[in-house]
Amino acid sequence: MDFEKTGVPGLDEILKGGFKKNASILVKGGPGTGKTILTLQFIIQGAKQGQPSIFITAEQELDNLRRNAKSLGMDLEKYEKKGLIYLIKQPITLKKLITISTPLELMREKKVKRVALDSLNFLRYSIEEEIGYRKEILDLITNMKNVLFLATAEEKEEGIDFMTYSSEDYLFDGIIKLIKIRKGSNFERCVFIVKMRNQYHSINIFPLIIAERGITIYTKEIPFSLVEKEFEK
Numbered sequence: 001m002d003f004e005k006t007g008v009p010g011l012d013e014i015l016k017g018g019f020k021k022n023a024s025i026l027v028k029g030g031p032g033t034g035k036t037i038l039t040l041q042f043i044i045q046g047a048k049q050g051q052p053s054i055f056i057t058a059e060q061e062l063d064n065l066r067r068n069a070k071s072l073g074m075d076l077e078k079y080e081k082k083g084l085i086y087l088i089k090q091p092i093t094l095k096k097l098i099t100i101s102t103p104l105e106l107m108r109e110k111k112v113k114r115v116a117l118d119s120l121n122f123l124r125y126s127i128e129e130e131i132g133y134r135k136e137i138l139d140l141i142t143n144m145k146n147v148l149f150l151a152t153a154e155e156k157e158e159g160i161d162f163m164t165y166s167s168e169d170y171l172f173d174g175i176i177k178l179i180k181i182r183k184g185s186n187f188e189r190c191v192f193i194v195k196m197r198n199q200y201h202s203i204n205i206f207p208l209i210i211a212e213r214g215i216t217i218y219t220k221e222i223p224f225s226l227v228e229k230e231f232e233k
Contacts, residue, residue, distance in 0.1 A: 001199065004114075004148055007045025008038055010217025011176075014193060014202045019148055019174070023197075024141045026168060028155045029178030033189060034208070034215050035152040036060075038178070039116040040069050040076075041214045042150050047079040051113035054103055056088045058122035073213045086110070090122055104143060115144055119152040120168060134167045141171060155179075173197040178208075183224055190223050 003017035012018045019025060029035050039055070046053040055076075057065055065087065069076050079085040088103055106112065120137070127133040141149070153168060155177070169175055175194035180187040192205045207223045208215055 005045050005049070007041040007043075007048075008215050008217060010206065010208070010219045011191075013219045014191075014204075014206065014217065015196060016200050016202070020196075020199055022146060022148055023173040024144060024149045024171075025151070025174040025176060026172040027150060027152045027176045027178065028169075028194075029152075030155050030180065033155075033178035033180055034210050035178060036068075036118050037072065037210060037214050038176070039118050039150050039152060040072075040074055043085060043114060043116050044074050044076075044079070046114035046148075047082075047084040050084065052084055052086070052110045053114040054086045054088060054106060054112050054116070056090050056100075056103055056115070056117045058090045058117075058119055060089075060118075062087050062089055072210075083110070086112075090117075100140070100143065107147065112147055114148045115150070117149075117151040119154065121154065130167060134171070137168050137171050169194070174199070181223060188223055191217055 001017060002021040003012075003015075004019045004021055006012050006015070006018050027035050027038055043053045043055045055065075060068075066076050076085055076087065080087065086106055088106075090100070103115065107115065117140075123133060123136050123140070127136055140151075151172070153166070156164075174196040177192055177194050179190050179192075181190055182188075189208050189210065190205050191208050193201045193203065202219075205223055206217050206219055207221055208217045
């Protein structure tokens with residue numbers, strides 16, 4: 001298969017190579033699980049490879065995004081100046097027509113290879129009917145068919161034993177789930193792959209940390225939180 005590097009240490013190993021070319025991937029998780037950081041690493045990796053990339057944010061001011069990324073060792077401005085990363089603010093609107101014409105024009109003009117959208121909330125809050133929301137997601141994925149596309153979505157439940165699925169889960173090629181599991185008086189961040197269409201991948205749960213260089217996944221370790229749960233049983 002033709003794989004693309006994810007930019008997240010350990011994730012390529014879990015995916016047995018990386019992301020498939022032009023796949024659509026959904027990154028789900030609760031607050032503080034690392035969704036935005038993962039997508040930033042994905043975009044930075046594309047820029048390092050000389051691939052023009054777009055990062056669309058619906059919830060952060062662009063200056064704040066740049067500062068937050070820089071605090072994790074990711075210099076977005078450096079690649080913006082080189083014309084390899086383009087940041088776009090897509091504000092959340094209520095009951096108004098949503099348009100992504102600006103990103104689409106930029107994709108064609110700059111021959112963009114990677115697009116990240118953080119997050120799908122701007123569609124969920126704008127479209128009340130479930131069928132309308134599902135159609136918008138399908139249209140969005142179709143518009144991104146010629147790029148490697150990553151989107152984030154909020155997860156109401158972070159547990160691993162009783163998972164519920166939303167309509168968008170069935171539309172994307174792949175789903176990466178980021179979770180926090182209680183470990184005594186603390187929490188442990190973990191990741192697992194829910195699905196990756198037509199691609200062999202690990203289905204284990206792996207611990208991760210968020211440090212100065214972003215997310216690192218420890219593929220040779222078992223989450224201590226799960227070991228504790230088994231011991232309690």
